[in-house]
Amino acid sequence: MIGKLKGVVDEIGEDHCVIDVHGVGYVAFCPLRTLSALSGAGEAVELFIETYVREDVIRLYGFGSALEREWFRLLMNNVQGVGAKVALAVLSTLSPADLANAIALRDVATVSRAPGVGKKVAERIVTELKNKAPAYAGAASGTIGLKQELGEGVAPAPIADAVSALANLGYSRDVAANAVAAALKAAGEGADSAKLIRLGLKELAR
Structure with a gap:
């Protein structure tokens, strides 16, 4: 099984790239985010590989991390x-x-x-x-717990209200939750929604 390829980019296609490793070209199918991070042929590259094996095919999937x-x-x-x-x-x-x-x-x-x-x-x-x-x-590990509470509807009311207020201003829930998480860190656990909204907006204005 191949777990990683380290070589030189030989070719970049719409959904794959070819990596030359000591003269052997490996075709790796990749997410567009991974392909777009490759600057072009001749670039040194390291891809993390998932090897997919079936009776009729062996396919490599490549990732930047x-x-x-x-x-x-x-x-x-x-x-x-x-x-x-x-x-x-x-x-x-x-x-x-x-x-x-x-x-x-x-x-x-x-x-x-x-x-x-x-x-x-x-x-x-x-x-x-x-x-x-x-x-x-x-x-995202620093704020994932708070976001899970929001997703499950069990976040404390001041936090949920502050995120909702920022979302109503046009921010995505993810961006709003990040701002409120930063506000909570600055204000402390007992802060009310008004304070969290104010500090959250200050965070978003940075």
């Missing part, structure tokens, strides 16, 4: 109806942190932005992975 590869595995192995194509589409649209946030907030609309992902599949992703998201939140 081990965390992206873990999300690919989570999507493939834990969500009914999600195969490699849909998993790649999700990871082409959302970073691991964005995906973890959307799942924590039960934001089906954000997940369904991925091409080929309808509302039903997005709902399954959010439902099936809600308990796994915190462990794979990456950069």
